[in-house]
Amino acid sequence: MKYVFGPVPSRRLGRSLGISPIPPKTCNYSCIYCQLGRTSVLTNERKMFFPVQNIVKEVKKALEKEHVIDYITIVGDGEPTLYLGLGELIEEIKAFTNIPVAVITNGALLYDQEVRKELLLSDVVLPTLDAVEERMFRIINRPHKDLKLELIIEGMRKFREEFSNQIWMEVMLVKDKNDSKETTLAIKEILDELKVDKTFINVPIRPPAESWVKIPTNEVLAEAQRNLNAESIAHFENLLIESVDRDASPEEQILSITKRHPLREDQIMTLFPNLNEEEIKKMLEGMSKKGLIKIEKYMNRRFWTAKEEKKK
Ligand code: SF4
Numbered sequence: 001m002k003y004v005f006g007p008v009p010s011r012r013l014g015r016s017l018g019i020s021p022i023p024p025k026t027c028n029y030s031c032i033y034c035q036l037g038r039t040s041v042l043t044n045e046r047k048m049f050f051p052v053q054n055i056v057k058e059v060k061k062a063l064e065k066e067h068v069i070d071y072i073t074i075v076g077d078g079e080p081t082l083y084l085g086l087g088e089l090i091e092e093i094k095a096f097t098n099i100p101v102a103v104i105t106n107g108a109l110l111y112d113q114e115v116r117k118e119l120l121l122s123d124v125v126l127p128t129l130d131a132v133e134e135r136m137f138r139i140i141n142r143p144h145k146d147l148k149l150e151l152i153i154e155g156m157r158k159f160r161e162e163f164s165n166q167i168w169m170e171v172m173l174v175k176d177k178n179d180s181k182e183t184t185l186a187i188k189e190i191l192d193e194l195k196v197d198k199t200f201i202n203v204p205i206r207p208p209a210e211s212w213v214k215i216p217t218n219e220v221l222a223e224a225q226r227n228l229n230a231e232s233i234a235h236f237e238n239l240l241i242e243s244v245d246r247d248a249s250p251e252e253q254i255l256s257i258t259k260r261h262p263l264r265e266d267q268i269m270t271l272f273p274n275l276n277e278e279e280i281k282k283m284l285e286g287m288s289k290k291g292l293i294k295i296e297k298y299m300n301r302r303f304w305t306a307k308e309e310k311k312k
Helices: 052-065 086-096 113-119 134-141 149-162 181-194 218-228 250-258 277-289
Strands: 004-010 014-019 071-074 101-104 124-126 166-172 198-202 293-298 301-306
Touching: 004 052, 004 071, 014 052, 052 086, 071 086, 086 101, 086 113, 113 149, 134 149, 149 181, 166 181, 181 218, 198 218, 250 277, 250 293, 250 301, 277 293
Parallel strands: 014 071, 071 101, 101 124, 124 166, 166 198
Antiparallel strands: 004 014, 293 301
């Protein structure tokens, strides 16, 4: 499948069938904590990257095989609202299933009336807000030059007025950047104004785009959670792994996941009951030699990530 993956066991969305409607690493931010690495295509221009019907066909096919799905989640290896077919895609999905549709977005394009209108069809929108002042926004999210935080927050306000379904905000906390008491209380003030239905705090649990990015201490996280009145999804130990196509070879399965995010080596060891540790290690080394994946160390753990395909 090219656009659909999972179902992914999601900490917020249960068993979630993922849809990526944009090319890899295409985003209007290049967050310092992004698990996809630095953004390759930093753009704020919406495009019809793929025909809507091609994506719809894959969703239908996936639903024929998978019967227990809690959410269909449009997420993307980048920013899904950059997809010009977003509204049509949600509308098409709604026409053949009652499964709720969620959209995970950085929220930057909510200032665009058309994007807000397209998102009205969804059941849950999960935007992100990591900063409430421009300087910190630029440090953490490294947005496209056309984006201004004030405009984005204003867009979020308008969206709240127009959208009566659920808004679940995520705040990604980075040590010594946005984890101070002052910052989390200031974010909370904005979240109250936005009347979000839920707030989640998260931390960079997988290797981030910038190796100097660090996770706040447990004490700081606990305080931030209180300040933001948030639920925490920052569970480093319990990283969840999505279902993969069991008809695919182990190599293909590893590639399919590591293209979307780094995968911890100890978790790979649990993926293939028919292979022992030595065999899996040999396979990983073989894939690494072929230039398919690379190893990264983060938080004293070994993670494997797909290497970027060379552009033709
Ligand atoms: S974390 Fe999300 S918003 Fe930030 S660069 Fe990565 S894909 Fe874009």
